[in-house]
Amino acid sequence: MDYTYVRHDRDLQALCQTLASDEHIFFDTEFISEDVYLPDLCLIQVASRSGLAVIDPKGMIDLTPFWDLITSDQVTVVAHAAREEFLFCFRANGKWPTRLFDTQVAAGLIGMEFPVSLSNLLTRLLGEHLPKGETRTNWRGRPLSKQQIEYALNDVIFLDQIYRQLVEQLESLGRMSWMTDEMNRFQNAWEDYSTRPGWRSVSGIGNLNRRALAIVREIWTWRDHHAKSQNVPPRRILRDDLMVELAKRKSAKVSQIKALRGMNRRDLDPYIEDLADCVRRAIELPDDQCPVNHRGTASSQYTVLGQFLSAALGSICREARIAPSLACTIQDVRDLVAYHLDGAGEVPPLAKGWRAEVIGRTFEDLLDGTLVVKIGDPRADEPLAFEQHSNQAE
Template identity: 30%
Template sequence: MYIATQENLVAFAERAATSSVLAIDTEFLREKTYYAKLCLLQMATDSETVIVDPFGVDDLGVLVGLLEDERIVKLFHAGGQDLEIILREVGVLPKPVFDTQVAAALLGHTQQIGYASLVHAECNVSLKKTDSFTDWSRRPLSDSQLDYAADDVVYLPRLYASMRAALEEKGRLSWLGRDFEDLVDPQRYDTNERTRYKRLKRVSQLSRRQLSAAREVASWRELEAQRRDVPRKWVVTDEQVVEACKREARTIDELFMVRGMSDRLSTRDARAVVSLIASALDAPPDTWPELDRCSKSEPNVDAELDLMCALVRLRAKENGIAFPTLASHDDLARVARGYRDGIDLLRGWRRAIVGEELLELLDGSLALSLSGGELMVRRCGAGVA
């Protein structure tokens, strides 16, 4: 059903209130804007599938009751961007949620499996993807576009039912609680312009003093992009920010030595940027930021990581869990260097499966060996495990 009036949207919300699930997906454009432009909102309940045209309805706020109704499980696949858009457009984050991509990794599927691949694996249905790269803002939409959009939610209730049953059988459904809570944590979708500098391309080329300048320029760029509602790279690119700070540009002439900078910045904006750079460069050293990267004084842990990866690979295979789901490389490296706080690998089910063993491996109370080409695990002074 195609919904392009407020009356029909209200009627759907009333019908959906009796459903046990609400599958959700969005189609949006972001190429020319900072904020994603919502073009379609697809939803499926126990009994129907609808496609909502946000250009036709007056107020998506009528969905708040559905999204916040904890008797209805909201279903997504790789729902991070969808949730961000819903928060911006509707003003709330839905609860409770179930993300089939996250759940799939606990059932032996590859990390970040695509929706079409999961539908094929679980439902034996091959989806047509001819409209995956289309302009969703154009109207009218073709029948093939509408079919494509509907397919993105119509199989989610079936996937949820089968995957939930499989997870319960394996005793793993509760494992996903923290992951799903993190998905609907409002802080996940907060934009902190003061930390944007950490994600600049080639930022590792900068000294701490220059990094101080990059923090200010990247923050200014983020706010400008938001104000204009344009992609941040349309203000200035990552490479231009890094190059300007590497040059320690204190004048407009020095700033415009960076290739393409004079084409992007007005004199007024250029004056603001060089002022930020100069102030940051002259700031006391104790205010300079540091990147979250390995310190030169930290020991090399390649040998430890090799052993840890072998153990994780073994436990991941035994439990039918994708390796990156069980342990990210960043978490392994941090544990190898002695960090223990704020690490997913040392929490909950991940700690139970392999985290505790990794700590034992590092302190020498666990040993790895090969026997007949198979990796064996034993506690020092004990038998093989």
């Protein structure tokens, strides 16, 4: 396998000049995230019509020319499951690729499962199989072996063929504009994830009241500071579920904090007083300074209707050749119900773009009673059937 190994600034600049004349850049990264505050970028693999290259971030190198290139409008950037690649880029220069094509998203738009691994996608489209010999390799170690580098390059050498097949199928279905919309949607979501207050991402806070959310916010800020200063994952300092439980209990008493199951770890002993202070500050906060739960608690009406519509979602998506998990979440369905019945909230995803065309309008017809769903052939692959229904009395 012939490739260029880039570890110095001058070599990266030369590579970027070459890549700038190519129409497409296919790239992937190797990183380690389990023991650090932010993922540690260890390798960048690149394929183009000019050949293969690996960029070594651990060398004496400034990656700015590469990130600037892939966020320019000179090339189409192709990657698989590109969230981390996007975040590396966004953290580096505050921009995103203007012409990004994520093969995982494209696969969902032509009816494959979402998310699909690169290995499964490669097998489905090309009948090839990726080697697994370096799955647990230490990408921080230097020098990297030939086997490690070739294993990493296998993640990009087939992307060109995969890309072309996906584009062909998207064009035959008339969905290239959908792909553009999805890339904008995903990148907006990734940017929001990267820039919004991190405490909003704590799992289990959906039904907390404002005072409990204030406690979560205080503890999260404290946890984030310690995790960053120690360069460890935040959950290694304190798990999300413990933060939520402390918020529910609303007690600043050290004895009650210690009594919580999971708080009896020795490494947490030095932090107990800090946690008590966090809870105390949040309890003393004026009501109008407590954060609002944007989601709120869904009414039982919305929940029941959402569950009913979600049962029909799979049939609608399979008929339209769309991955259901790419199309929407259960919360998206509930948001559509609330918006359609009461005009509550902002215009939801299922009322906009291709999602409205494929799913949203069908759901709205079901809610209005102009469309009914019934069991057609219970032994068929798609046992549900949809029929128009008149509300007018005969």
